[in-house]
Amino acid sequence: MQNQVRYDFTETGVHPMYLHELITREELLELYDRVQLRYVQTNGIPALKESICRLYPGATPGHVLVTNGSAEANYLTVWNQVQPGDEVVVMYPTYLQVPGIARGFGATVRPFHLREEHGWAPDLDQLAEQVTPRTKLIYLCNPNNPTAQSSPRGRWRPSSGWRSEWVPGSWRTRSIAAPS
Ligand SMILES: Cc1ncc(COP(=O)(O)O)c(C=O)c1O
Numbered sequence: 001m002q003n004q005v006r007y008d009f010t011e012t013g014v015h016p017m018y019l020h021e022l023i024t025r026e027e028l029l030e031l032y033d034r035v036q037l038r039y040v041q042t043n044g045i046p047a048l049k050e051s052i053c054r055l056y057p058g059a060t061p062g063h064v065l066v067t068n069g070s071a072e073a074n075y076l077t078v079w080n081q082v083q084p085g086d087e088v089v090v091m092y093p094t095y096l097q098v099p100g101i102a103r104g105f106g107a108t109v110r111p112f113h114l115r116e117e118h119g120w121a122p123d124l125d126q127l128a129e130q131v132t133p134r135t136k137l138i139y140l141c142n143p144n145n146p147t148a149q150s151s152p153r154g155r156w157r158p159s160s161g162w163r164s165e166w167v168p169g170s171w172r173t174r175s176i177a178a179p180s
Helices: 025-034 046-053 070-081 097-104 124-130
Strands: 087-092 108-115 135-139
Touching (some): 070 097, 070 135, 087 097, 097 108, 097 135, 108 124
Parallel strands (some): 087 135
């Protein structure tokens, strides 16, 4: 049904990009000649991993795991980290996959909110109240779906209420569209 309507009010994403915004016609033609339809390296081809590393100073290809979309990365992160009885602190409103899986793995989900009255800025006092010794993950969705609010890096510094001991082994998932 969703694909048969004239106006789709259920879509939460940004306007989709065109292929030509990612790749030139010449590059596309080169792929047309070169690409074989076979199994690829499923954890990310080396050239893609190298490119992703350039976004994160100090990262090496061994730090990067490429997945089929962020949904798979979110799932692997929660599966790897969360045990029954753990707590997961979640920014709301949000894309609801992570709190759902976390509950499925037996965790308690503790919310903190973006406040509309503050331009959808995160309520860092509430975040601090929700973190306990049982907290296994803090899930931030930034830029945020559905508000489109984007917190500058500085907002997550210790001076702003964010505590550096909360990120001992942080995992980042990021949506990147790339031809394989
Ligand atoms: C915050 C967030 N995480 C993950 C996803 C899933 O992304 P993907 O299609 O890359 O699996 C979405 C999709 O809208 C999203 O908004």
